[in-house]
Amino acid sequence: MSTEFLKSLISTSGLSGYETPVTGLIEEAWRPLTDELNLSALGSLHGLKRGDGQEPRPSLMIAAHMDAIGLIVTKISGEFLHLTHIGGIDIRVLPGQAVTIHGRSDLPGIIVQPPAHLLPEGAAEGAVGINHLLVDLGLSAGQVSKKVKIGDLISFATEPIEMSGGVLVGHSLDNRASVAALTLCLEELQSRQHAWDIWAAATVQEELGHMGARTSAFQLRPDLAIAVDVTFAKGPGANNWETFELESGPTIGWGSVIHPFLYKEFKELAKKLEMPYGIEILPGRSGTDGDDLQLVAEGIPTALISIPIRYMHSPIEMVALKDIQRVGRLLAEFIAMLEPDFLKKIVWDD
Template identity: 40%
Template sequence: MDKERIKYARRFLKELSENTGVSGYERLIAPIIIREFQTSAEEIDTDLFGNIYAKKKGESGGHKIMLAAHMDEIGLMVKKIDPRGFIRFTTIGGVDQRTLLSQEVIIHGRKPIAGVIGSKPPHLAAENGEKAAKIDDMGIDVGLSFDEIKNIIQIGDIITVKRKAVDLLGDLIAGKSLDDRAGVVVMQICLQELQYLHHAHDVIAVTTTQEEVGLRGALTSAHALNPDLAIAIDVTHGSTPDTKGNVNIELGKGPTIALGPNIHPAVYERMTDAALDARLPYQVEPIAGMSGTDAWAIQVAQAGVPTGLLSLPLRYMHTSVETISLEDVVNAGLLLAHFIARLPEDLEGSLCY
């Protein structure tokens, strides 16, 4: 285990996790990403959609390799302020309403306001707590009256869960929005490693926006770049005691390399070869249909892009206690770097079916 890289990944991922970047509002977290990527990339750029591009030039610069990890997170939005002072809300992205009750949250109004999500207690409910509360029956209590609230909070303000990242035993870390801030850390580790490796082609690491609401940033950035090859970095479901054999991906055994119709077969082969050559652990993840990641949007951009998918095993996806292995994060970054370094100058010829 590379202790220095693990230490760096922990620090950077914690900072990303504990900050805010709900889909469509990624500008709040963008300065942190730009600051960090400036230490490893030669050029930093952004676009009107909020995507961030970190470029590292290759020795020949003959082709463009796109890396993509989304920086947005799921969240909530204020839809109504109750006359009694309670905040009604809706969701942005795939929020599981079962995880919301009793959460501490921050409403990002004219100034940040702390609140708690509450509902009728089971003592007073007809079902006596036998059924999960619906989101329409929940409200956020901020401890203020309607008149006080309306001067600070407006309809449309975003809401995030208030959560500090937690170090678990070993190299595990738990927190919110590790999906897919961990992928952003992977790209940074890759760019750092490429400083010590020879690589022919230009590498553009893109932190994409609005993945959680429709892969939108990947679609626009891939169209703008029109890369010669692309790798999406995201998370995948890691096994837990209750998955009962339905999930076979394990934390701590390396990132997964996907294969299936969303994945170019030559990219899959070259990535597994790179892992074996560099003696880096990996797992194989067959995906028979749509991957549900940025890889899906990138693959069909313009005339089509040879695309791969590298995923990090993660437990409790789309909750505030997502759990991941930092060793998997570091190994994924190193695998990407060695994959890029092994690409031949004749990239098009090597990717032919």
């Protein structure tokens, strides 16, 4: 997985519920790395990498959601567009952001806000609400009416930036960074033997409620599941036990939705690989695909591996490339160590 592939992932639209543009890009990358590709009824991409164990083989599903947060046009007032959000967005960072409006053709735009004295009383105090923000396309009202309609999507247009120290900045790193890590895993498996069948799943609609993971797990019925997502990196005002340093390695989830046996296995494996890692305490729901993977059918033992990113759910998310590489390797090593009778060893011992 090259850095250029990750840059292309975060430069491609694919908002939650409208993932088709990025699906094609991932499909192209996974085709030579898998034995079979298919789409679920909801549009999640499934890539099967067959194991070399005796049939019937157990299977592992690794889910990394490919959808991204974004915006949608709700109203057109002359030359300006009104908007609302798809998925959770920190509205404080929206004014001044460059965006792409996916109308009859892709159009550049800027999110703007009216002068404070023209806003309703109290609306200018603190962050201006999204209901007062507008998109300016630099077009006349007549041109806008011909090119844009209510319901058109709006995605962030932040260009990927490689910063010092092996850090990448851009939008949609939640969760395209994990798609990149899963791709790295598939690349490494090309030269590794593994007994189990592996389902790589780029899932849809995670930001709207984990719909893709739930339906894909029901369709594929894996014996084990791993959700790969991002978590909060330390940054301005974010330095408590819920945050992790960039370049500190993957985090291993521990909480009510995580199977304790898999948690211990990943901890031991990271230690064996001399790989730095963090423990992410999740006393309730994790807010990831893992919440729904573990509840499908009679229940699927599930683990959660995450990549620290800074400024989550903004157009300038930041990730350390080394952490993505580590997650890819950790996944591949876990798959390679899965013996045909691994399921017999799994016990619920918390």
